[in-house]
Amino acid sequence: MKYLEEKVFKVVMVIAALVVLGVLLYILGTIFLKGLPALNLDMITKLPGGGFYLGKEGGVLNAIVGSLYIICGSVLISLFISVPLVMYINFYLPKKSWFSGAIRFSLDILFGIPSIVYGAFGFALMVFLGIKASLLGGIIAVAMLITPIMMRSLDEVTLLLSHDLPDALLSLGATRYEMIKVILRQLLPGLITSVLLAVGRGIGDAATVLFTAGYTDNIPVAFGQPAASLPLAIFFQLGSPVEEVQNRGYASAIILTIIILILSFSSRVISSKYSKNKI
Amino acid sequence: MRTVRILKDKSVRYLMLGIAVFTVLFLLIIGFSLLFKALPIMKEKNLGTLLFSSDWKPFKGNFGFFPFIISTLYVSLIAILIALPFSILISIYLNSYASKSIIRFFEPVVDLLSGIPPVIYGLWGTLTIVPLISNKIAPKFVEFSTGYTVLAGGIVLAIMIIPLLISIIVEIFRAIPGEMTDASLSLGATKWQTVKKVILRRSVPGIIATTMLALSRAFGETMAVLMVCGNIPEIPHSFLDACYPLPALIANNWGEMLSMPSYESALMFAAFLLFIIVILFNGISRFTLNRIEKRFQFS
Numbered sequence: 401m402k403y404l405e406e407k408v409f410k411v412v413m414v415i416a417a418l419v420v421l422g423v424l425l426y427i428l429g430t431i432f433l434k435g436l437p438a439l440n441l442d443m444i445t446k447l448p449g450g451g452f453y454l455g456k457e458g459g460v461l462n463a464i465v466g467s468l469y470i471i472c473g474s475v476l477i478s479l480f481i482s483v484p485l486v487m488y489i490n491f492y493l494p495k496k497s498w499f500s501g502a503i504r505f506s507l508d509i510l511f512g513i514p515s516i517v518y519g520a521f522g523f524a525l526m527v528f529l530g531i532k533a534s535l536l537g538g539i540i541a542v543a544m545l546i547t548p549i550m551m552r553s554l555d556e557v558t559l560l561l562s563h564d565l566p567d568a569l570l571s572l573g574a575t576r577y578e579m580i581k582v583i584l585r586q587l588l589p590g591l592i593t594s595v596l597l598a599v600g601r602g603i604g605d606a607a608t609v610l611f612t613a614g615y616t617d618n619i620p621v622a623f624g625q626p627a628a629s630l631p632l633a634i635f636f637q638l639g640s641p642v643e644e645v646q647n648r649g650y651a652s653a654i655i656l657t658i659i660i661l662i663l664s665f666s667s668r669v670i671s672s673k674y675s676k677n678k679i
Numbered sequence: 680m681r682t683v684r685i686l687k688d689k690s691v692r693y694l695m696l697g698i699a700v701f702t703v704l705f706l707l708i709i710g711f712s713l714l715f716k717a718l719p720i721m722k723e724k725n726l727g728t729l730l731f732s733s734d735w736k737p738f739k740g741n742f743g744f745f746p747f748i749i750s751t752l753y754v755s756l757i758a759i760l761i762a763l764p765f766s767i768l769i770s771i772y773l774n775s776y777a778s779k780s781i782i783r784f785f786e787p788v789v790d791l792l793s794g795i796p797p798v799i800y801g802l803w804g805t806l807t808i809v810p811l812i813s814n815k816i817a818p819k820f821v822e823f824s825t826g827y828t829v830l831a832g833g834i835v836l837a838i839m840i841i842p843l844l845i846s847i848i849v850e851i852f853r854a855i856p857g858e859m860t861d862a863s864l865s866l867g868a869t870k871w872q873t874v875k876k877v878i879l880r881r882s883v884p885g886i887i888a889t890t891m892l893a894l895s896r897a898f899g900e901t902m903a904v905l906m907v908c909g910n911i912p913e914i915p916h917s918f919l920d921a922c923y924p925l926p927a928l929i930a931n932n933w934g935e936m937l938s939m940p941s942y943e944s945a946l947m948f949a950a951f952l953l954f955i956i957v958i959l960f961n962g963i964s965r966f967t968l969n970r971i972e973k974r975f976q977f978s
Contacts, residue, residue, distance in 0.1 A: 514899020
């Protein structure tokens with residue numbers, strides 16, 4: 401009897417796992433099947449032409465480049481905050497200090513704040529500073545969203561680092577700042593994977609850029625200009641009553657999905673290589 | 680030379696301290712600026728009317744958030760009810776039964792599911808779940824449904840929180856000392872008995888905390904839910920009614936509100952409300968999870 405129960409539950413568990421796997425394949429399959437017919441070279445090489453939103457020619461280059469600009473800017477800002485912060489709690493503060501606990505706790509909370517709240521706060525901040533919906537606004541809002549993500553994954557990698565290296569460096573008479581420069585080189589693969597993770601999250605999020613970056617058919621050339629983004633391009637195109645435009649929405653969804661797949665795959669490759677060569 | 684090095688070290692240290700203090704204060708900054716923006720509407724109406732009135736006519740100046748609050752809770756609860764059994768079963772499987780190669784295969788599956796952007800989930804939901812509900816599920820219960828319903832939102836949301844649930848529940852299972860499961864197994868218990876009586880029982884607080892964490896994630900999810908849940912500002916009476924959660928409300932009305940100060944303030948109030956609820960849930964669950972981690976480290 402006790403073996404029967406176990407067998408039944410084992411089957412149920414495998415089914416549950418297969419369902420989740422099936423859903424993933426279903427999602428990817430739907431996106432690719434729907435989008436492939438509408439996907440062509442124009443989609444990724446051309447700006448929206450006249451009458452684009454009525455089904456005439458053009459592409460979503462504005463959204464691709466806009467998303468890249470936004471994510472590059474916000475990753476830069478985020479690096480300047482999360483790297484010093486992780487180094488500080490791991491190598492400057494004592495091992496079990498209340499302050500490092502407080503920082504980790506507040507980052508955990510910041511990690512859980514919905515992107516729409518970051519969008520609303522970013523908007524309030526921009527009104528306060530007198531900035532209009534622009535590339536700069538989008539960069540700031542996305543930076544707020546991805547910094548906790550980056551910092552948490554970097555923190556995890558840093559915690560795995562053996563303590564011999566910092567001890568050796570310090571005993572040779574290096575200052576902590578010099579020690580950190582060496583440690584960062586050691587942490588580089590981990591840093592890259594956490595950046596990729598953050599890019600993946602940041603590039604796909606629509607709610608943060610909705611109010612802060614605006615939308616435009618052109619590629620922004622200054623921080624003060626509005627910037628288009630891929631998730632919003634998908635969202636707007638799907639909302640259109642014209643069928644061709646909707647199909648282009650599906651095609652844009654493929655572009656975004658492929659970007660996410662590449663990011664996910666490369667971070668996996670890097671982290672598996674890294675775990676082989678770890679000292 | 681020596682002084683320069685030490686000076687460098689010191690200045691970097693203070694810079695880092697500054698960033699650290701700023702990070703801790705950042706939560707307060709967000710909270711207070713949202714509150715500040717929400718104050719006009721909170722002065723105009725009393726809090727009870729805002730929270731418990733169902734009268735939503737922004738252009739007449741009536742802001743009752745009750746339908747949106749109920750919708751948020753309803754969708755999130757359905758999502759949790761669907762996602763939790765799946766996540767617990769899969770976590771048990773990955774922790775106690777699956778071979779190394781299956782685990783290695785399943786990890787990227789979970790990663791990818793958590794990496795897919797909300798817009799893609801929303802798109803998939805409108806293409807598959809919504810017609811499924813409208814053609815197959817709804818006719819069994821009601822006469823007509825567009826398919827853009829609480830249920831659609833719940834299903835899409837459930838898939839989105841499953842990766843989060845699995846990754847944390849597996850961690851909780853792993854934190855259980857091996858001696859405990861070994862002791863149970865060596866006393867002649869089967870693997871399943873050990874799972875039931877040792878692993879699951881020890882994990883109850885952790886699973887509750889994880890559920891709260893997943894709920895707080897579900898409360899704030901915007902785009903995917905917005906695309907499938909219908910967005911009608913009325914209290915949903917069944918899971919086959921359309922609903923309108925708070926994040927969708929904020930996202931949908933952003934353009935309109937700019938013309939009316941009280942509307943803007945009302946939406947900021949919605950954001951503030953969301954912020955408070957999420958922080959509360961998140962704070963409690965993180966606190967519990969941290970304590971669990973610590974307890975097992977020393978036992």
